[in-house]
Amino acid sequence: MSTSEVLAGQIMDRVANLLNDPNKTDYTYNVQLPYLNIAIEEYSDLMAEANSSFTNLSSYHWTLTPIIVKAGHNFIVYPEYEQPGYPHDFWARYPDNLTEVQEVEERIYTPRPAPIPPEVLQSEDARYGSYRKLPRKEFTEVLPRTNSLQYWVWEQNIIRFNPPNVDMEVVIKYIYQGIPYATGPNSPINMIGARTYLSYKTAALCAMFIGENETRAAVLEDQAEKAIDRSIGINNKGRQQIMTRHRPFRAAWKARGGF
Secondary structure, three states: OOOOOEEHHHHHHHHHHHOOOOOOOOOOHHHHHHHHHHHHHHHHHHHHHOOOHHHEEEHHHHHOOOEEEOOOOOEEEOOOOOOOOOOHHHOEEOOOOEEEEEEEEEEEOOOOOOOOOOOOOHHHOHHHOOOEEOOEOOOOOOOOOEOEOOOEEEEOOEEEOOOOOOOEEEEEEEEEOOOOOOOOOOOEEOOOOHHHHHHHHHHHHHHHHOOOOHHHHHHHHHHHHHHHHHHHHHHHHOOOOOOOOOOOOOOOOOOOOOO
8 A cells, every 4th residue: 555656467466366366377467457447447536536636637747848729719629639621739738638627727828948957847937927717617708809718618528718819828737537547567557555446446347247256246346445445535634734625526616725
C-alpha cells in the first residue's frame, strides 16, 4: 500500500497466486490483461466518485503546453474531433484523459519565447497575466464579443464559450482517468494504494469469468471492496483540511472548493 509505482506484471503475479496458479499455467499475462484493465477502470471510477484528490488535474500539468482559443472561435473540442476542410490543429483540444470538467479559467494569451529549460510551465507564470475563473452556464448565450470567453458550457463533449475578440489562454481543471490502461507486464501503474485493490479485483474477475468459480470470486470481491474502502479512507484522512462539497459522480453540477 505504500509504494507509488508497481508494474502490471507484479500485480498479475499476485493474481496468479490468489488463483492457485503461481506458475501462470492457465492464468498467463495475456489471459489476465483484459481483466486487469477492467479493474483499473473501476478503480479510477470509484476514486473519482469518492472525490479522491488523485483524480484532479490541471490541463497544463498534462499537456505542458497552453490551450489557446483563437479570436472568433467558441469551443474546445475532444481529441478525436475532425471537421472536413479544416486541419487537425485548427481547433483547440482538451486533454485525452479528461473525464469530467470541474472548472475553466482564462487569461488573454501573451506570446512568449520557448521556455529554457523546456520543462518550465509558462502557463503557471503570473508574468503573463492572472487567470480568471469563468462561470458555468447550462446553455450557450449569444453575447457581444469582448476580450473574454465570458462563460463556459459542457455540451456534446465540447466546451463552448462566447467567441472572444482576442486569443485566450485557457486552463481546464478536471477529473481524469487516473491510471493508464496496461498494455503488458511492464506497464507501470503509478498510483499509491492501487496494488491491493487491483490484485483482488483482477483475481475476482478471472475467477468469475475464466474459472467460473463463483465462491472464490465472491471471496476475492469482498477483499477488493475492503481494499478500496481503505484507499478512500486513507485519501480522505490526508484531505481533512480541504473543504469539499461531495456530489454524485459525473454530476453536471459537482463543485469543489470551500462552501
